Amino acid sequence: MATYSIFQLFIFSFLILKSLSQTHPSPKQPPKSLILPVSKHPSTLQYTTQFNLGTPLNPQTLLLDLGGRLLWIDCENGYNHSSTYRPGLCGSAMCSAAKPIFGCELCLFSSSKQGFCNNNTCLVAIENTITTTVQFAEIAIDTISIGPFTMVPNFIFGCASAWLIKGLDSGINGVVGLGRTRIGFPTQLTSRFGGTFRRKFALCLPSSTSKSNGIVVFGDVRYVFYPNYNKSKLIDLTTSFSFTKLLVNPVTTADDVQGEPSADYFIGVTSITINKKPISQINTTLLSIDKNGFGGTKISTVKPYTVLESSIYNLVTENFAKELEAMNVARVAPMTPFTECFSTKNLKYNLVGVEVPNIGFVFENEDVYWELHGANLMVEISREVVCLGLLDGGLNPRTSIVIGAHQLEDNLLQFDLAASKLGFTSTLLEQEVECANFIV
CATH class of the missing domain: 2.40.70.10 (Acid Proteases)
Incomplete structure (x- = not known):
């Protein structure tokens, strides 16, 4: 087994930290781009991505839907209680952005162990485009985390029940909608980070189901x-x-x-x-x-x-x-x-x-x-x-x-x-x- 001097280890650590500082933006500076991995599931040929939602960080595996209106997840089973979670109260700005279909409603579903059943919240209709089934879901906000440094607070999403994820591959907790709406994933990122974050994204789907990932790149990059x-x-x-x-x-x-x-x-x-x-x-x-x-x-x-x-x-x-x-x-x-x-x-x-x-x-x-x-x-x-x-x-x-x-x-x-x-x-x-x- 190779051995290293303290000086060699110091140099190696310095180079790693330098590389990270060049690759990733400082937490205090808004990023100009963000990257999500894309995987292909072999049995269903569904394409998924991963990032964290909530505080503490809660990993999510979500279906990638190019034409989806918004991000939505299974709040009954796929989402642990988060200290940064806030329901979309009727009359709030997030409800207005989401274009609710009804006025103020009582609890959409019973979920006592999660605590995500809220009165006086606005509802939106969301679709599982794999099965073409539709459900009414509460609008909410929480923090999402992309990569090791980038936190996006107050991200609007739909909080659905477990019933809606039927038809999605095992382990998929919901859907990332990249569609052309005010609450679509690309538009929300742009609105959070301002003018330096270009309103564009690139998509490259992998052909392999085992050895490789594709990418979605938000913002402007080479x-x-x-x-x-x-x-x-x-x-x-x-x-x-x-x-x-x-x-x-x-x-x-x-x-x-x-x-x-x-x-x-x-x-x-x-x-x-x-x-x-x-x-x-x-x-x-x-x-x-x-x-x-x-x-x-x-x-x-x-x-x-x-x-x-x-x-x-x-x-x-x-x-x-x-x-x-x-x-x-x-x-x-x-x-x-x-x-x-x-x-x-x-x-x-x-x-x-x-x-x-x-x-x-x-x-x-x-x-x-x-x-x-x-x-x-x-x-x-x-x-x-x-x-x-x-x-x-x-x-x-x-x-x-x-x-x-x-x-x-x-x-x-x-x-x-x-x-x-x-x-x-x-x-x-x-x-x-x-x-x-x-x-x-």
Whole structure:
């Protein structure tokens, strides 16, 4: 075993402390950015993050919901009593921000061991978007802690009962909503830290369920990664984004609130290509948001795979299969939940996954498009079979295209709320980079 002198230990300790002081802001200075880890659960394909809530610190594992209106947790079983907890009393500023659905109410649920049943509190409707169930929940505030130094006091959240977390993976205590609302997670962080904390966040979902984490980065940073083949090499992707507008759907797309714009992030897809060939037969009226809030394209982290309106789905899968047929790739029997499955016998693999036709979402003009490659298109069922990771959403769905999580993995997305635009890089795998390779 190696031995060290007192001088060596002193130098080592000094370097560690110096590194920490450079990496993390002083507790007295507001941060310019904050980072949350993102994990993928293998059984449910749900994406979660972790931080602490309350005083003393109470670790929380929460579902990451890109379009969720707010942070909510199970206050019956997943939240120990906190000295900094305060109920949202009727008439308070936090109630006004949360847009309660009723006036003052009696206890929402009985929870004598926790002490979170309060009279004269305002209620909001909150939704478990995995199960699409809705519950009324008390509004409250408490302190959240992100990393070793950053405390965010008076954070508004919904205090729900244990019933609402049914359908979430084991160990998940609630939901972090990143949606475009006054009490969405990104907006609350910006309002707490002021002008130096930019109203933007970046999302990078991990593709692995075991070895790696992704990230959500709030505020303004440089997006620097290292390639898998050399951890000492730096790849700066800060200026590598293409941009498209973030659209506002004026009608809510959620089941938990009415009378306000959707909290979801919509983008203006104008056409779809297969190997850069436009699919001309698509009914383009489905790609626009109508006056009732139907149609259009949104991005989701709670849908495991992209869901397309039936006529769009049929055209995309038909054209995709024709391209594979020309490559002498054989179709095989469907594998639930997928209908389009293929033999891997004549398929090859490269840095971006299996070599299949690329699918592109075209935006304002033909020069702005987001192209999906093999790793984001195909789902490996076995060594012999892969399936196209798209699902049929039926006729007349609320939203015509919902871009799901599998299509987002190892892509870096930047949601600039102040400028109302989305930055996207396409797959990082082209540079042998994964979301887990972000340099903190």
